[in-house]
Amino acid sequence: MxxxxxxxxxxxxxxxxxxxxxxxxxxxxxxxxxxxxxxxxxxxxxxxxxxxRAAHIGRFKPLCDFDWNWPKRCDRAAIDALMTLEFLEDATNVVLVGPNGVGKSTIAQNIAHRTLIEGHAVLFTSAGQLLGDLCALDSDSALRRRLRHYARPQLLVIDEVGYLSYSNRHADLLFELISRRYQNKSTLVTTNRPFAEWREVFPNAACVVSLVDRLLHHAEIVSIEGDSWRLKEARDRAEQRTRQRREVKS
CATH class of the missing domain: 1.20.890 (cAMP-dependent Protein Kinase, Chain A)
Structure with a gap:
């Protein structure tokens, strides 16, 4: 040409x-x-x-500003590898596990943003929003359309699994979605619960073992340990206000 x-x-x-x-x-x-x-x-x-706008990633702190010294344990090399997006090539899933406030959502948002910049379709949602949305549909055709909506992106991020408990129907819908994406598209999940405790997240749901099995097959699991950064910032602000009040009085 x-x-x-x-x-x-x-x-x-x-x-x-x-x-x-x-x-x-x-x-x-x-x-x-x-x-x-x-x-x-x-x-x-x-x-x-x-x-x-369509990805709903929201505002987030870039990884260049992330305090890697704060978590007691965090595999930075694994996070850096995820930021290369190689996991998308073979539809590998990613699971970030750790207690509240250690940066799981921030890391997930950075990976999602990087994926978007590289031209891939991304959707970021919380587990509560996702399952509430699916359960609110009252017709099979509407549910099928919505499942296709969540199954379509190259990367689906499901944030905050484990912060609430869900019914058997919620568990079945999440299993259906993970199954649709299984070995075709990558799903990134953040959770504050080890997988042994997911039965408490979905009590009495028969599909929990299969759900975890599908999610973890060929998955990259990154565990983060430490205290809440949000609590640290709250303490720092309280101490700063105390110092300022003392200075005014003096």
Whole structure:
């Protein structure tokens, strides 16, 4: 393909039909490349903004500002490897396990954002939002459509599994979703519960063992240990306010 054909293909990909209609008149003009570049960059920017809104990642602290010295145990090399997104190539799942406030959601948001920047479809949701959404549907056709919605992204992040308890129906729906994505798309889960305690998250649900089995097959599991960073920040703010009050009194 020569240079002119390449430029014409770019114009076609951008659906610039007016330009294509007069291609023989303008193909040799120098400004055509400038115009194509402007249009490609602008559409790329708008497309990224649209996908960011649809992904629902929310505001988050970038990993460059993450205090790696705070957790008592955290495999930074494993996190760095996840940020390369190689796990997406063979639909490997990721599970971040640890107590409240150690940075699981922040790490998940950074991985999700990186995935989005690289052009993949991403959806970030909490377990409560996901299961509440699915359980609220009152028809089989609506449920099938919604399951397809959650099964579609290259990366689905399910945050905060274990913070609430769920019914058998919730467990069945989560199992159905994980099964649809199994070995096809990557799912990232954050949880504050070891897997032995997931029966407490889904009490009396018959599918818990199968759910965990599907989720963990070919999964990358990263355990994080430590105290809550949010509690640390709250203590720091309280101490700062105390110092300020003492300074005012003195």
């Amino acid at each position: 020569n240079e002119s054909d390449t430029r014409r293909a770019r114009a076609g990909a951008l659906n610039l039909h007016g330009l294509l209609a007069h291609w023989n008149e303008v193909a040799s003009e120098a400004w055509v490349d400038t115009l194509l570049g402007w249009e490609e960059r602008e559409r790329g920017r708008r497309g990224l903004e649209r996908r960011l």
